Amino acid sequence: MQILGNLLAPVRDKWGTCSGRWLHFTNVDGMTVDGFGVINGQGEDWWRNALLFEKCNGLKLSGLTHINGPGFHIHVVHSKKIIISNLTITAPEHSHNTHGIDITNSEEIIIHNSIIGTGDDCIAIKGGTKFLNISNIKCGPGHGISVGSLGGHGQEEYVSDIHVRHCSITGATGGVKIKTWAGGKGSVKRVTFKHITVQQTNYPVHINQHYYHSKEQRQALEVSDVTFSDIHGTSTTENSIVLDCANIGCKNIKLKRISITSMDPNKPASTICNNVQGLAKNISPLNSSCFQY
Numbered sequence: 001m002q003i004l005g006n007l008l009a010p011v012r013d014k015w016g017t018c019s020g021r022w023l024h025f026t027n028v029d030g031m032t033v034d035g036f037g038v039i040n041g042q043g044e045d046w047w048r049n050a051l052l053f054e055k056c057n058g059l060k061l062s063g064l065t066h067i068n069g070p071g072f073h074i075h076v077v078h079s080k081k082i083i084i085s086n087l088t089i090t091a092p093e094h095s096h097n098t099h100g101i102d103i104t105n106s107e108e109i110i111i112h113n114s115i116i117g118t119g120d121d122c123i124a125i126k127g128g129t130k131f132l133n134i135s136n137i138k139c140g141p142g143h144g145i146s147v148g149s150l151g152g153h154g155q156e157e158y159v160s161d162i163h164v165r166h167c168s169i170t171g172a173t174g175g176v177k178i179k180t181w182a183g184g185k186g187s188v189k190r191v192t193f194k195h196i197t198v199q200q201t202n203y204p205v206h207i208n209q210h211y212y213h214s215k216e217q218r219q220a221l222e223v224s225d226v227t228f229s230d231i232h233g234t235s236t237t238e239n240s241i242v243l244d245c246a247n248i249g250c251k252n253i254k255l256k257r258i259s260i261t262s263m264d265p266n267k268p269a270s271t272i273c274n275n276v277q278g279l280a281k282n283i284s285p286l287n288s289s290c291f292q293y
Contacts, residue, residue: 003037003064009050011042022070026054034063043068043095049075053082062086068095072102073118079106087114093141095119100142107131114138121146122172127157127186137167144174144201147191149211151184151221158186168197175204178226182210182246183217191226198233204260205231206239207253207276209246220246229256238262240269240285243276253278253291260284 009022022041025031041050050069053059057080065088066073073089076082084101091098100116103109105128112135116122122139125132125147139145145164150157169175176193198204205228209220223245240260243253253276261284262269271283273290280291 001031001033003033003035003039006038006040008040009042009070021049021052023050024052024054025056028056030058031056032060034061036063038065038067040067041069041073043070043091043098051075052077054078057081059083067091069098069118071097072099074100075102075104076106076109077104080108082106082109084109084111085113087116089114089116089118091118093119099124102126103129103132105129109133112136116142118142122169124148125159125162126150127155127159129162130160132162134164135166138170139167140170140172140201142172144169144172144177146174146177146179147188148179149181150179150188151181151186153181154183154185156185157221159188160190162191164193164196166195168199169201169204170199172201173203174206175201176228176231177203177206177208178223179206179208179211180221180223180246181212182214182220184221185219187222187224188226189222189224192229193231194227194229196231198231198235198260200234200236200263202236203239203242204233204235205241205255205258207243207245207250209250210244216247218247220248222248222251224251226250226252227254227256228258229254231258231260233260234263235260235269236263238264238267238270241271241283243273243290245275247275249275249277251277255280255283257282258284
């Protein structure tokens with residue numbers, strides 16, 4: 001399918017309450033969607049899914065511009081062997097829940113060479129996702145590149161084998177991060193964030209197992225085998241590196257060659273850790289008592 005012109009979503013008063021999905025493809029294998037057109041979700045009027053691919057194995061999506069999505073701009077669910085490339089995705093910084101790309105219950109996915117600036121996560125990696133490779137993404141504004149959130153309402157969710165490399169994040173409220181709700185079940189493991197540039201970004205490196213300030217509970221997702229490597233740039237506050245793990249702890253967390261400075265001279269950059277087991281090497285700022293070995 002080639003999109004060569006502008007696709008404009010109907011405004012809300014015409015759309016009524018018929019559906020929360022505007023463009024929805026399901027059970028289509030081996031599909032290619034490309035072109036140089038624009039998908040405009042008319043997001044000021046309603047915030048829902050714009051372009052949904054469900055059970056579409058072998059999908060190739062490239063070349064298009066997605067603007068002002070009514071919620072997630074692109075949502076891939078229950079699909080395998082996906083390649084997403086050379087996209088431009090934009091939405092107002094204040095827009096609600098406008099993820100650039102949301103991946104859920106999918107595997108063997110490549111996302112690369114795209115520009116994403118929205119009001120929420122540039123890329124959100126949700127439960128059931130594994131073997132995902134992300135590279136050469138320019139992110140910002142937005143909330144960064146996120147694993148999660150996971151485990152809301154006590155759900156059991158699993159994410160593994162995620163690799164994010166050679167990306168830049170500018171003017172975002174978050175950098176590279178993992179976020180889970182207290183009380184959830186499941187695991188996040190084998191995740192790598194490498195060769196990342198952050199500029200004017202809050203929480204550049206972040207593990208948050210108390211997402212939305214959820215209170216500590218007996219159970220939590222297990223977060224393990226996570227590497228943050230070769231990350232450089234500036235933070236808008238002192239929240240340079242924050243690893244806030246649940247009572248069960250995060251295990252085998254590795255920080256290597258990280259240098260992040262605060263833009264606020266009154267608030268020097270800091271590293272904060274809670275229940276973290278791992279190691280740190282060539283880190284600035286460094287908290288020598290941060291890790292439990």
